[in-house]
Amino acid sequence: MYKKLLFLIALLLTTHHVKGQQRTLSSEAEISVLTVGPGISLNDAFGHSAFRIRDYVKGIDFVFNYGVYDFKTPNFYLKFAQGKLNYLIGFDYYEDFYESYVSQNRTIKEQILHLSQIEKQQLFDYLINNYKPENRAYLYDFFYDNCATKMRDVLQKVTNNNIKFNTPEHFKAKTFRTLIHDNLNLNSWGAVGIDMALGSVIDRQATPYQHMFLPENIYLFFKEATFKTKPNQTLVKQSKVLFQKMEQDQKTNFFTSPLFIFGLIGFFILFLTYKDYKNKKHTIWLDALLFSTTGLIGVFILLLWFATDHTGTHQNYNLLWAFALNLFVVPQILKEQASKWFPKYIKLLIILLCLLTLHWIIGVQIFAVTLIPFLVALLVRYVFLVNCYRV
Structure with missing residues (x-):
């Protein structure tokens, strides 16, 4: 003072x-x-x-x-x-x-x-x-x-x-996202949050x-x-x-890292899907949770895109897996008999995941690598649900 x-x-x-x-x-x-x-x-x-x-x-x-x-x-x-x-x-x-x-x-x-x-x-x-x-x-x-x-x-x-x-x-010219990644541990929650919140506008090469x-x-x-x-x-x-900073060993706990957590979630989804396939049923609470969670994340991404002045949150194709409409089709999962259009809706979700993969491969947008186990499990679950609701 x-x-x-x-x-x-x-x-x-x-x-x-x-x-x-x-x-x-x-x-x-x-x-x-x-x-x-x-x-x-x-x-x-x-x-x-x-x-x-x-x-x-x-x-x-x-x-x-x-x-x-x-x-x-x-x-x-x-x-x-x-x-x-x-x-x-x-x-x-x-x-x-x-x-x-x-x-x-x-x-x-x-x-x-x-x-x-x-x-x-x-x-x-x-x-x-x-x-x-x-x-x-x-x-x-x-x-x-x-x-x-x-x-x-x-x-x-x-x-x-x-x-x-x-x-x-x-x-060497780099994209905005690469410049960010150069300063982060990709297997960190900060990196996951940034890659989920920021859109494809930061995947263009910076001057x-x-x-x-x-x-x-x-x-x-x-x-x-x-x-x-x-x-x-x-x-x-x-x-x-x-x-000059003194070099110190940075202790990281792999068991609390995004890769481990998303890997665990992905394994759990695959395990329940396999059990459901063997027992010829589907676990309703799991599907309700998946659709609610991905829908809520999608709504949040849409708000960042359209309801804020942030320049980096536009054109965010994380919406291809975090599909906001999922939140509104949860009642279909809870019904004893889903509507006839619901299997077609799930096919749309599969197509969107394929589009996400294409966007990733050709560099339209780079997504969080630690999400891969979860995204693979999500795709398998959707394929299972198409066959389940078709019966």
């Missing part, structure tokens, strides 16, 4: 005239971009980016980042789900910022920027002005407007779009410029960047590692 109060005083001194003159950075000031490596949680899996303003002559060592959100926001979770949650620019003293990420054992890299004195001052003034309460908020977008892209966009603004982002050596939605790619592209007016001058004057 004491340090925050000191900053507010510094903010007042910076944004108002003191004795007729506005506070300026000294010629010794340096501005750098900090790149923080990934953390353990899903929220930290993609790293973080921030600006550091250092001027020892003026007693300044500030960090500004664009990754803050306020849990006190009215309807916080609803706005988050709808993609309408505003993020904020945040402020820290460098010492606090550094100690926070060191305590999390996350690598911190610094790139000191080759900016003119005028550009340094303009960037500092921009950040100070952006930190004012009326300017702090911005509408966050994971792919196009986040803590990393803000580093690029703010720099372009204060340099009058003078930065040229050259393609790094050994660069080199769009790769910079990830902090690590900001680091790589900044390293190769030059100025349009001075092609021989690099954007980054000096790079250094401020803290």
Whole structure:
């Protein structure tokens, strides 16, 4: 609280005239971009980016980042789900910022920027002005407007779009989903959730410029960047590692992993299907559960697609297995005698699963690999039900 109060005083001194003159950075000031490596949680899996303003002559060592959100926001979770949650620019003293990420054992890299004195001052003034309460908020977008892209966009603004982002050596273009997968363990619940919630729009190849939605790619592209007016001058004057994380064994429990759980569910479905086949009956509660669950997931996917502002949830072909109409045909399963059209409906579900496989093979959309045991069991169950209701 004491340090925050000191900053507010510094903010007042910076944004108002003191004795007729506005506070300026000294010629010794340096501005750098900090790149923080990934953390353990899903929220930290993609790293973080921030600006550091250092001027020892003026007693300044500030960090500004664009990754803050306020849990006190009215309807916080609803706005988050709808993609309408505003993020904020945040402020820290460098010492606090550094100690926070060191305590999390996350690598911190610094790139000191080759900016003119005028550009340094303009960037500092921009950040100070952006930190004012009326300017702090911005509408966050994971792919196009986040803590990393803000580093690029703010720099372009204060340099009058003078930065040229050259393609790094050994660069390989990837899809948005592949870029996400590169930072995740595919056999994790976070990866499953992302692959189920995000649609085929993220399976298109990202342009080199769009790769910079990830902090690590900001680091790589900044390293190769030059100025349009001075092609021989690099954007980054000096790079250094401020803290290197200590390697630690990450303990994972396979028995709580998605692959094991979905494998267990798939085996259970196949086992009951085999028993039903041998006994010439079908387990009603299992079918009611399967249709209800896949239907509910389908409704959720439809809401993410049509009822939110998220850009990555559109054209989600997980609907081919999580078919929303399944929720409304559960009464057919509970009836003693299903309607004549119901076997045809189940055939439609089989066709949809075949279409899902085709979409996966040709790359229209990549699905969660850990779902395979469940999807195979679902297909077998549908084939069994077609024959069961045909009798």
